[in-house]
Amino acid sequence: MDEYGVKRGKPLSDRNTKIAIFIMPTIFFYLMFMTLTLLPWYTGILLAAAEFFGMHHIVTRVLLNKSTYTDSVSQTPYFAGIISGSMIWVLYCWITRLVQQTQYHSFAHLMFALAVGLCAYNFFRAVTLDPGTCPKPTSDEELKSVIEDLASEGRLNGQTFCIQCMARKPLRSKHCRVCDKCVARSDHHCPWVWNCVGSNNHRQFLLFVSTLVVGIVLFDYLTWACKLLSAQIMDSILMHFPVDFSALPAPTDPSETSPSCPLPSDLCAMTAHDSFLVSVAVWATLQLTWTSILLASQLWQVARQMTTLEVSNLGRYGFMGGRGGASLSGQMGHRHQRTQDNVLPGVDTEDTALVNDAGSTSSGVVHRHSGVCAGCGSGFLMNLLGFDRFTKGKAVDGLARAGKASNPFDQGIVRNCKDFWTAGRELGVEYDKLYDVPVEGFLEAKRRRGREEEEDGVRKPSRKGLFMGFGLGRASSSRGGYEPVSQV
DSSP states (O other): TTTTTOOOTOOHHHHHHHHHHHHHHHHHHHHHHHHHHHHHHHHHHHHHHHHHHHHHHHIIIIOOOOOOSSSSSGGGGGHHHHHHHHHHHHHHIIIIIIHOOOOOHHHHHHHHHHHHHHHHHHHHHHHHHHHBBOOSSSSSHHHHHHHHHHEEEESSSTEEEEETEEOOOOOOOOEEETTTTTETTOOOOEEETTTEOOOHHHHHHHHHHHHHHHHHHHHHHHHHHHHOOOHHHHHHHHHOOOOOTSSSSOOGGGGSSSSTOOOOOOOOOHHHHHHHHHHHHHHHHHHHHHHHHHHHHHHHHTHHHTHHHHHHHHHHSSSSOOOSSOOOOOOGGGHHHHHHOOOOOSSSSSGGGSSSSSTSSSOOOOOOOSSSTTOSSSHHHHHHHHHHGGGGGTTTTTHHHHHHHOOOTTOOOOHHHHHHTTTTTTTTTOOOOOOHHHHTTTTHHHHHHHHHHHHHHHOOHHHOOOSTTTTOOOOOGTTTTOOOOGOO
């Protein structure tokens, strides 16, 4: 795949379409903010909403040529473009307005600049980094050996072997149908970064969300600081500090405030003074709602040494390992047209079969509703916000069970955070090659390998995979909480 996420050999028009989809939110956001600036609020909001819908219509119905407004849109850089466009206009307002009007908030400006820089960098890294693709057999002989070893142990099922990749699946991994690959230590597929979140880019994703929340809070603070400036405060400052505040705008005349403004008088005056800045601040604050919840859930999962997928699996199946087919044929259902018809609009296709109870089948008929906004329901919104894995079917029970679940990777909050930050070095594992849990535990196994290396007189690199060989599987009892349903 090239830098745009397009498989090599595809027509150039596919790449140009993705570039256009990525850039379009930045252009439409400018139109929306200018609409709110030039028109009264009661007409500007309606027209801005229409412009947002027009952008979504062009992306889904024109550029992607889809029949619904949600079909395959998460497989494009559309939502990543929304994030980048939002950051561009926030940065524009900060440079052209806030820096000039709130000079005395130097520390807040410094922190905001650091937050924006780190946010943009980690956003770019989360998008472009490989999330941690699991290795595949390099030859037919190796593939045959993998299948024979798993079959001889009675462990050849959908949890240990991926029929799409034709490769053994490491623990904590998952095959993503959007990216079409098995991702090591898979957390979830995030449309906002147009990538899976796995062992190799989870740290960048968490830093992106953290700095995004901090940046929005600081931007709102600086925006509100503009309102607090008054002629009396400026005169008082000028008496003690000879600073030129001539660039600061005069307070808004109350007579210029719209009498129909439904906001408090202070906010109405601020809106009348600089509607563009207020519009950008309101849009940024809306993003603060779901990002704060996402950040809190991610930090809690890191402290518990769990992923979003594992928490949801606790609710669906009662343990962290996920659902494994009893045989290879159990994985093949999604390839048939009959199962494809059961894909729910707005729900991640890789989890469509999991919406129902764990014991239900996918042979039932799914009723769909036609209309202009078909598929624009709560399922699609919950999927975008990353909350669908905690709300679909019995997945919500995972949050209640997470505190008591058997987790062989949990080594305490401090070690869990270290393992997350070092991508497995704290436990001495490589998650893309981790196939079994050692009976003595990860830390003891790490110490044992260190002693063996010292006895051999050869100091090997500290980051070494655990049981990298495909034929070194242990008994199923060593897998702790990672057993497929068929073997429990």
